[in-house]
Amino acid sequence: xxxxxxxxxxxxxxxxxxxxxxGLLIGFNLFTACKSDVKPPVDLADLHYNDFNAFIKxxxxxxxxxxxPNPEIGQGVKxxxxxxxxxxxxxxxxxxxxxxGVLDTKNYTRQIAGGSQSIRxxxxxxxxxxxxxxxxxxxxxxxxxxxxxxxxxxxxxxxxNKAGETLSYGxxxxxxxxxxxxxxxxxxxxxDYKIIGTDRRNVDIDKIVTGQPLFGIDYKEEGMLYASVxxxxxxxxxxxxxDATEAKALPGVVDVIQIGDKAKALLGGEKVNWTAQxxxxxxxxxxxxxxxxxxxxxxxxxxxxSDATPLESTEFHDEKLTALLxxxxxxxxxxxGDVNKAFAAADKVLxxxxxxxxxxxxxxxxxxxxxxxxxxxxHLVGPVQTPEDAANxxxxxxxxxxxxxxxxxxxxxxxxxxxxxxxxxxxAAEISDAIRKPIKMVSSRxxxxxxxxxxxxxxxxxxxxxxxxxxxxxxxxxxxINGNMYGLIPNFFPAGAVENYQVDVANYKSNITTGAWRAxxxxxxxxxxxxxxDELAEEMEVDKIKMRLDLLEKVKGTDDERIQYxxxxxxxxxxMAVDKSGWGKQPKGTYQGFVAYYCHNTHVAxxxxxQIENGLPVVKKVTCIVDCGIVINPMGALNQIxxxxxxxIGHSMYGSFGFENGKPTANNYDKYRLGRMKEAAVVETHLVxxxxxxxxxxxxxxxxxxxxxxxxxxxxxxxxxxKQPFIQDVELWKVKEEEILx
Amino acid sequence: xxxxxxxxxxxxxTVEASxxxxxxxxxxxxxxxxxxxxxxxxxxxxxxxxxxEGNATRSCSLPVASAVGMSITxxxxxxxxxxxPVQQAWKEVDVPQCGYCQAGQMMTASAFLAKxxxxxxxxxxxxxxxxxxxxxxxxxxxxxxxxxxEKMA
Ligand code: FES
Ligand code: FES
Numbered sequence: 001x002x003x004x005x006x007x008x009x010x011x012x013x014x015x016x017x018x019x020x021x022x023g024l025l026i027g028f029n030l031f032t033a034c035k036s037d038v039k040p041p042v043d044l045a046d047l048h049y050n051d052f053n054a055f056i057k058x059x060x061x062x063x064x065x066x067x068x069p070n071p072e073i074g075q076g077v078k079x080x081x082x083x084x085x086x087x088x089x090x091x092x093x094x095x096x097x098x099x100x101g102v103l104d105t106k107n108y109t110r111q112i113a114g115g116s117q118s119i120r121x122x123x124x125x126x127x128x129x130x131x132x133x134x135x136x137x138x139x140x141x142x143x144x145x146x147x148x149x150x151x152x153x154x155x156x157x158x159x160x161n162k163a164g165e166t167l168s169y170g171x172x173x174x175x176x177x178x179x180x181x182x183x184x185x186x187x188x189x190x191x192d193y194k195i196i197g198t199d200r201r202n203v204d205i206d207k208i209v210t211g212q213p214l215f216g217i218d219y220k221e222e223g224m225l226y227a228s229v230x231x232x233x234x235x236x237x238x239x240x241x242x243d244a245t246e247a248k249a250l251p252g253v254v255d256v257i258q259i260g261d262k263a264k265a266l267l268g269g270e271k272v273n274w275t276a277q278x279x280x281x282x283x284x285x286x287x288x289x290x291x292x293x294x295x296x297x298x299x300x301x302x303x304x305x306s307d308a309t310p311l312e313s314t315e316f317h318d319e320k321l322t323a324l325l326x327x328x329x330x331x332x333x334x335x336x337g338d339v340n341k342a343f344a345a346a347d348k349v350l351x352x353x354x355x356x357x358x359x360x361x362x363x364x365x366x367x368x369x370x371x372x373x374x375x376x377x378x379h380l381v382g383p384v385q386t387p388e389d390a391a392n393x394x395x396x397x398x399x400x401x402x403x404x405x406x407x408x409x410x411x412x413x414x415x416x417x418x419x420x421x422x423x424x425x426x427x428a429a430e431i432s433d434a435i436r437k438p439i440k441m442v443s444s445r446x447x448x449x450x451x452x453x454x455x456x457x458x459x460x461x462x463x464x465x466x467x468x469x470x471x472x473x474x475x476x477x478x479x480x481i482n483g484n485m486y487g488l489i490p491n492f493f494p495a496g497a498v499e500n501y502q503v504d505v506a507n508y509k510s511n512i513t514t515g516a517w518r519a520x521x522x523x524x525x526x527x528x529x530x531x532x533x534d535e536l537a538e539e540m541e542v543d544k545i546k547m548r549l550d551l552l553e554k555v556k557g558t559d560d561e562r563i564q565y566x567x568x569x570x571x572x573x574x575x576m577a578v579d580k581s582g583w584g585k586q587p588k589g590t591y592q593g594f595v596a597y598y599c600h601n602t603h604v605a606x607x608x609x610x611q612i613e614n615g616l617p618v619v620k621k622v623t624c625i626v627d628c629g630i631v632i633n634p635m636g637a638l639n640q641i642x643x644x645x646x647x648x649i650g651h652s653m654y655g656s657f658g659f660e661n662g663k664p665t666a667n668n669y670d671k672y673r674l675g676r677m678k679e680a681a682v683v684e685t686h687l688v689x690x691x692x693x694x695x696x697x698x699x700x701x702x703x704x705x706x707x708x709x710x711x712x713x714x715x716x717x718x719x720x721x722x723k724q725p726f727i728q729d730v731e732l733w734k735v736k737e738e739e740i741l742x
Numbered sequence: 743x744x745x746x747x748x749x750x751x752x753x754x755x756t757v758e759a760s761x762x763x764x765x766x767x768x769x770x771x772x773x774x775x776x777x778x779x780x781x782x783x784x785x786x787x788x789x790x791x792x793x794x795e796g797n798a799t800r801s802c803s804l805p806v807a808s809a810v811g812m813s814i815t816x817x818x819x820x821x822x823x824x825x826x827p828v829q830q831a832w833k834e835v836d837v838p839q840c841g842y843c844q845a846g847q848m849m850t851a852s853a854f855l856a857k858x859x860x861x862x863x864x865x866x867x868x869x870x871x872x873x874x875x876x877x878x879x880x881x882x883x884x885x886x887x888x889x890x891x892e893k894m895a
Contacts, residue, residue: 074840074877201836208841209829211777211817215842218776226771251743251760291780292767293760364781364789364842364876413779413842414876445782635836639879643839646878669786669874677870680880 016136018177023059023170025177026133056085056133062157062170064089065097072100072204073385073415075698076636079203081122083632087195088130088188091157091169098203100409119632119696120601131185140176141167190630190691199635204411216382216410217368217442224370224438225254227431228294230284230301231451234662235312235512237305239282247286247300252293256301257285259430262397285431291442309511311662314357314457317481320508321459324479325353330504334490334562337500339465342473346465350539354462354528356724358481358657359455359517360664362674365413366448371428372438373398378405378429379438383412383419390422394429417516421453446667454657455517456481460528464536465500471536471551473500476529480507482514485521491562492522492598493529493570497551512659518647519699522599524724526703527652530595531710535720545578548596565598572688573605573625580686581607581623591617593712595704602700603627603688606645608681608708610716616733617716619649619681619709627688628695634687640697642683648705650675656725673727746806750775751819757806765809766790766801769816777817777845781874788873791846791853792816798853817845820852828852831890839877847873851887859894861887 016026055067066085072078082098134154141159142149144167153160157169190196207214232238244256260283286297343349369382378400384390387407395402412419428441443451458480465473474494478485484505495501517523537544552574555567574596577583586592589611596605609621622645631637654673658665666672710721719732726732745758750773757772764783769775769792778801781789785803792801793815820826824833828848838844847870854861854869861869866887875883 072840074838076839199836201833202838202841204841205833205836205838206824208838208844209817209832209848210820210824211775211845213776215779217780220774220776290759290763290767290771292763292771295783296760296762362876364779364787364840364874366780412840414840416876442780445784639836639839639882642881643878646880647876650878668784669782670784674874674876675878675880676872676874677880677884678867680878680884683881 016177016179016181018174022174023057024137024173026056026058026129056089056129058133058137058169058173060170060173062095062168063097064091064095064157064169065099067099073383073412073419073698075640075696076202076633077119078411079200079636080119080632081126082203083195083200084123084126085130087193088127089134090130090154093195093200095157100411119694123693127187128185131187132182135182135185136176136179137169137172139179139182140172143179144172144175196630196632197634200633201635214411215365215413216370217365217413219370219381219410219440221370221372221438224372224440225287225289225435226291226294227428227439227441228286228288228291228298228444229259229427229431229441229447230286230298230303231447232283232305233450234305235510235659236307236309236662237311238308239284240304240306242284242301242303244284244286244301246302247297250293250297250300252289253286253297254289255287255435256297257287257431257434259283259285259427259434262430263426266393266397283427287431287435287439294442295444312510312512313660313662314658314665317457317508317510317659318355321355321457321479321481324506324508325459325461325477327506330477330506331484333485333503333505334495335502336495336498337473339463339473339475339500339502342465342467342500343463343475346467346472348466348539349463350466350532350536351461351463352532352535352722353459354524354531354722355459356457356524356527357655358457358512358514358659359651359655360449360452360657360666360672361414361416361418361454361517362449362672363412363414363416363418366443366445367418367424368440368442369424369428370438370440371425371432373429373432373436376404380405380407380425380429381410382408382425382428383410383415384422384425385412385415385419386422390425393422393426397426398429398433416518417520418453420516423453445669449672450664450667452664453513453515455520455523456483456514458521458524460525462528462532464532466536466540469540469542471498471540474498475502475504478503478505478525480505481510481512482507485525488562488564489521489525489599491564493565493596494551496555496558496560496563511662519599519702522597522703523648523651524703524706526595526597526599527706527710527724530597530704530707531720531722534594534711534714544594545574545583548574564601565603569603569627569688570596570598573603573627576625576686576688577605577607577623580625580684581609583607590620591712591715593708593710593715595707595711597700597704597707599703600700601695602697604700604704606701606704606708608649608705608712610709610712612716617713619653619679619712621682621684622649622705622708624683624685624701625688626685626697626701627690628697628700629690629692630694631687632694637687637697638685641685641701644697644699644701645683645705646675646680648702649681649709650679652706652709652724653679653726656728744807746810748773748806748809748814749812750814751816752813759806761805761807763806764802765792765804765806765814768806768809769801775816775818779842779845781843781846786874787843787846788850789843789846791849791873793849793853796853796856798850815849817849820848826852827893828855828886828890830893831886835882835886835889837879837882837886839875839879843873843875843877847875847883851883851890855887855891855894860891863888
C-alpha cells in the first residue's frame with residue numbers, strides 16, 4: 001500500500017506579527033508547508049506578506065478572521081478549510097469570519113482548486129497551524145500568570161488556569177505576537193472534535209442569497225471597458241483579415257483591435273498545446289461600454305479565416321480512435337505477468353469496446369477576466385484555478401516582472417477543470433496592455449462552448465481471459481484524443497487482483513483543445529470498466545457482487561506499493577451498498593445497477609434504481625456509499641456527493657458534443673442538453689465513519705454514476721450501453737415487451 | 743442612444759442604452775445590479791430570471807424598451823435583508839454549490855410560490871425545470887422550495 005505521508009516543518013511556514021491596530025497576525029504558507037523540499041525563508045525576521053498565502057487574524061476583541069487560501073469553485077473548501085483551523089485553534093465557529101485570501105504572492109505553489117486535493121493536502125498543515133497558534137496564545141497566558149503552560153486549559157477561545165481565572169485570546173494577542181513559534185504541538189483526538197464533523201453552512205451563503213457581487217463577472221472598475229473576443233470559428237482556422245467598419249459604427253462600441261500575436265509567439269508551435277490553440281491565433285476584440293454592445297459589435301465583424309491545419313470531424317475522430325485500438329501504437333502504463341499467454345490459454349475471452357464523446361465544461365459563469373495593465377503594475381481579477389501559472393505566463397507574455405502582477409481571485413461560477421487553463425487571463429492581459437485601459441473580457445455562452453478545452457473523446461477496449469472459472473487476464477486499451485490517462489490510474493482496481501494485467505494507451509494528436517474535465521479520465525473509465533465487470537460476471541455466471549469481493553480479497557496483504565486503493569475499504573463500501581440499497585430485494589418493477597470505484601483517494605459504491613415509466617426507463621434513485629475518511633463538514637459534503645452523482649448521470653445520459661469541419665456541433669443550451677430538475681434522481685448517501693485522513697469530494701462520486709446507470713439499464717431493458725450519451729442509443733430505450741405489457 | 747425610465751426594486755432609474763439591449767445588461771452594466779446573472783443569453787437556463795410585474799421573466803431576452811413602465815424586481819430587491827422566505831429556506835437547506843445559478847433559481851421559486859403557495863413535488867419540479875444548475879444541486883433546490891412554501895403558509 002502506498003502511503004501519502006506529508007512532510008511537515010512548522011518553522012518554515014508559520015510567522016507571526018502584531019498588527020498596528022492591535023491583535024495578532026499569523027501568516028502561513030499552506031502549500032509549502034505540505035512540501036518536503038521547502039527551504040526556510042531567507043530572513044526569518046522578515047514577515048513578508050507575499051511569502052504567505054493564508055492568514056489567521058485574532059483581534060483584541062477575540063474575533064478570528066481566517067483568510068482562506070484556496071479559491072472557491074463550489075467544492076466548499078472556503079468553508080471546510082477554515083473549519084479545520086478553527087477546530088485546532090479551539091474557538092467558537094460563531095466568532096470566525098472567513099475571507100478569500102489575497103493571492104498576490106510569489107509562493108502560491110499548489111494554490112489551485114482541482115483534483116479534489118485541497119483538503120487532502122491541507123489536512124495536516126491546517127491542523128498544525130491552528131494548534132500552533134493556540135499554543136502561542138496559551139504560552140502568552142502562562143507567562144502572564146507565571147505558571148506552566150501545561151497547567152492551562154482552553155475552551156472556545158478562553159484560557160483557564162487552575163485558580164479559576166480566565167483570559168480570552170484577545171487579551172493575550174499582543175504578548176503572543178512576540179513569542180517564539182512553538183514546536184511539537186499536539187493535535188486533538190478526533191473524538192474531541194467540536195467543529196469538524198458538524199454541519200456548517202457555506203460561509204458566503206448570505207451574500208449568495210442576496211445577490212452580492214462575488215463572482216469574476218461581477219467585478220467592475222471605473223472607466224472599465226467590456227471586451228468581446230472573436231476567435232476562430234473552427235479548430236484549425238486562423239485569421240486572415242477583418243473588416244470592422246460596421247462594428248465601429250455601432251453605438252457603444254469604442255474600439256476594435258487585433259490581438260493574439262504575442263500569445264502565438266510565446267505559446268504557438270505545438271499543435272496539441274491548448275494554450276497555443278486558444279491563445280495563439282489572431283483574434284478580433286471589440287471594446288464597448290457594455291457587455292451587450294461588445295457582443296453586438298463582435299457579431300458585426302466581417303472576418304476572413306483560412307484553414308491553417310486540417311479541419312476535423314467527429315466521424316474522422318471515430319475512425320482514428322478505432323484504428324488506434326486495432327493497431328499496435330501503444331505505450332504500456334502497467335504490465336503484470338503476460339496477458340497474451342493468458343488469452344492464448346483461456347477457456348473464454350471476452351472483449352468489449354466502450355466510447356464517449358468530447359464534452360464542454362459549461363461552467364455556469366462563462367469565462368471572463370478583468371485586467372488593468374499600466375506602466376506600474378498589472379492588476380488581474382477573476383475566476384482562475386491556477387493563479388501562479390496565469391501570473392507567470394502573463395508576465396512572460398507582456399515582457400514584465402512577475403512582481404508587477406497583482407492577481408485577485410474571485411468566487412467561481414463553477415470550474416470542472418475549465419479554469420485550470422488560463423487562456424482567458426492571457427487574453428484579458430493582452431487586450432488591456434494594447435489599449436492601456438481597464439477592461440473585462442467576457443465570453444458569451446457561444447464563445448464559451450465553442451472555444452473550450454474539452455474532455456477528450458475516448459474509446460476503451462477491455463479484454464479478459466477466463467480459465468477454469470477464474471479471471472486470469474485483463475487488458476485495458478485506451479485510445480484518446482491528445483492526452484492519455486496519467487499518473488496512478490493504471491494502478492486502480494483491478495490492478496493487483498489479476499495475475500496477468502496490462503494497461504496500454506495510444507493517442508491521436510488533434511488540433512482540438514482538450515484538457516481536464518471533472519474527474520479526468522475516470523469520469524468515463526469507471527463506466528467502461530464497471531460495465532465490463534457486469535458483463536464478465538454474466539459470462540462467468542457468477543454473482544456480480546461476489547465477483548468483485550473475491551477479486552478484492554486477492555489484493556489484501558499485497559506488497560505492491562503501486563496499488564492505490566484499499567481492498568478492505570472497497571469491500572466495506574460494497575457491503576454497505578448491498579445493505580443500504582436493498583440490493584437483490586428490490587420490488588418488482590425496479591431494476592438495479594451496481595458500481596464500486598476508487599478514484600481521487602476516495603472509495604465509492606453506487607446502486608442506481610431504474611423504473612419503467614410510460615414505456616421508458618427512468619433513473620429514480622441512487623444509493624451512494626462514500627468512504628472519504630473524516631468528513632469535515634457533512635452538510636457541504638452531501639451537497640458535493642449528490643451533485644457529483646446527478647452530474648454524472650446527466651452527462652452520461654445526455655452529454656453530446658462533436659465537430660463538423662472543425663466546428664463544434666453545439667454552442668448553447670438549445671443544442672446542448674444538460675440534466676435538469678425533472679431528471680435528477682434522488683440520492684441517498686451514507687458516509688463511512690472512520691478516523692482516517694480526509695479526502696476531497698468534488699469529483700469521486702461522479703465517475704461511478706454512469707456505470708451504475710448503464711448496469712441498471714441492462715437490468716431493465718436487457719440491452720448493454722456501449723456508447724455515451726445513452727440517450728442517443730435508440731436500441732437501449734426499447735424496453736422488454738413483458739414490461740410494457742405489465 | 744435613446745433613454746428609458748425603469749422601475750427596479752421600487753426605485754426609478756433613467757438609462758441610456760441601445761434599444762435592443764436586454765434588461766439583463768441594463769441591470770448589470772448600467773445600473774450595477776450584478777445579482778442577476780448571465781448564463782446563456784437565449785432564454786434557456788434561467789440564470790437571468792427577474793420578476794416583471796410579479797412574473798418570472800428571462801431578462802436576457804427582454805429588450806429594455808419592453809420593460810418600461812413595468813415593476814421590476816431583482817434578487818437585490820427580493821427582500822431588504824435576505825429575509826424573504828425563499829432566501830431563508832435557501833440558507834437553511836444550504837443550497838448553493840458554486841452559487842452562480844442561485845439568484846435565478848430563487849427568483850423563479852419566489853414568483854412560483856406567490857402563485858402556488860402549497861405546491862406538490864411534481865409542481866415544484868415543473869416550475870423549476872427551466873433553471874439549469876450546472877453543479878446539479880437540484881435535490882436541495884427542490885427541498886428548499888418546499889421549505890419556503892412551509893414558511894409562507
Ligand atoms: S441567461 Fe437568460 S435564460 Fe440563460
Ligand atoms: S450552484 Fe453552481 S450552477 Fe447552480
